Amino acid sequence: MSQLTEGKFAKITDQGLEDLHRRIGVKIGHSVEPWCYEATRDNIRHYAHGIGDDNPLWCDPSYAKQTRYGDVIALPSFLYATNRIVSGYVGGLSGVHAMWSGADWTFHGTIARNEEIHTEAHLKDLIEHQTRFAGRAIQQIYHVDFFNRQGDRIAQADSWCFRTERDQAREKGTKYAHVREREPRKYTEQELEKAYALYAQEEVRGATTRYWDDVTEGETLPTMFKGPMTVTGFIAYAQGWGGLYIRANKLAWKLIDAHKGVGIKNRFGIPDVPERVHWEEEFALEVGAPGAYDYGPERSSWLMHHLTNWMGDDGQLRTANCQIRRHNPAGDMVFIDGVVKRKFIEDGQALVEIEQKAHNQDGELSALGTGVVQLPKRA
Numbered sequence: 001m002s003q004l005t006e007g008k009f010a011k012i013t014d015q016g017l018e019d020l021h022r023r024i025g026v027k028i029g030h031s032v033e034p035w036c037y038e039a040t041r042d043n044i045r046h047y048a049h050g051i052g053d054d055n056p057l058w059c060d061p062s063y064a065k066q067t068r069y070g071d072v073i074a075l076p077s078f079l080y081a082t083n084r085i086v087s088g089y090v091g092g093l094s095g096v097h098a099m100w101s102g103a104d105w106t107f108h109g110t111i112a113r114n115e116e117i118h119t120e121a122h123l124k125d126l127i128e129h130q131t132r133f134a135g136r137a138i139q140q141i142y143h144v145d146f147f148n149r150q151g152d153r154i155a156q157a158d159s160w161c162f163r164t165e166r167d168q169a170r171e172k173g174t175k176y177a178h179v180r181e182r183e184p185r186k187y188t189e190q191e192l193e194k195a196y197a198l199y200a201q202e203e204v205r206g207a208t209t210r211y212w213d214d215v216t217e218g219e220t221l222p223t224m225f226k227g228p229m230t231v232t233g234f235i236a237y238a239q240g241w242g243g244l245y246i247r248a249n250k251l252a253w254k255l256i257d258a259h260k261g262v263g264i265k266n267r268f269g270i271p272d273v274p275e276r277v278h279w280e281e282e283f284a285l286e287v288g289a290p291g292a293y294d295y296g297p298e299r300s301s302w303l304m305h306h307l308t309n310w311m312g313d314d315g316q317l318r319t320a321n322c323q324i325r326r327h328n329p330a331g332d333m334v335f336i337d338g339v340v341k342r343k344f345i346e347d348g349q350a351l352v353e354i355e356q357k358a359h360n361q362d363g364e365l366s367a368l369g370t371g372v373v374q375l376p377k378r379a
Contacts, residue, residue, distance in 0.1 A: 010095025035242025050240025077301035094261030100296030198225035205312030212350035221338035291329030
């Protein structure tokens, strides 16, 4: 049934929610093709470069050959490119906007070069919220398991999107009222130089082993800078990650013909995908966002990048949590900070728990994160 009632865009209906509830726990088929089936050298590098990560362990085989891995390995967040569901390809509520808003990851090992990945996914839960962004919102939570070619589970994740009504967000949402009222930001050369200095100082721990014994509870991680946000940067991420709906010509037609709610007419009257909120300012404003903005899995990947830079080649990322708190529109800067919350031994593993906060240039909270890193212990 059509969910279009009043207004320009589809609304959340009771019937739509009932239909979606019936999908909870049902295994999702493999009709949604992933961007990457395998962790090839190029696929890994493209993803790493898409988040601005130049760690040679992911990108330089000659460097990686000297490590205990003997070759490049995939950065943990690469797994976003191997499954559409964990990245926000949601079902149900046709035509209702979906915003990727967070994930809980658990990693069981490293991803070797040329490893073949297959996945299993199901809808885990639906939770209703009241939000400043759009009033009524439905949190749609999925669970995904990731396996190697031998059938070993190498990772698992719960990820979630918020389904919101575009008309409600645009007309009555209060979260970004202050952003819409102010003039577009224009940085001075001094402001840019100060931010770029963080890039110049960014440390990739690499071959310098960080030992668990040397870590102190309460110590801080170096601030990681991301930005300034540009549409070019958002597209760079999509090149490595694949995008959910980015298709051309016949393949674009096939997608929209099969899923009518995906095709939203642009200013030329041509049906186009909702993913264009990430590069088309006009459409982003129509859905209530403050402007064309970054991808959610991109920001989750930034938080993991912050952790892998700190832990070095001999560390292992065990868990990573990301909770999105606001959009990062073009023009924003993002600063990621971290602090060691605790260090502990569990099942013989020397572990460090780190809390992360990301804020923009105005001090507004962009994302929260928590990660657990396994480090080597001195003999």
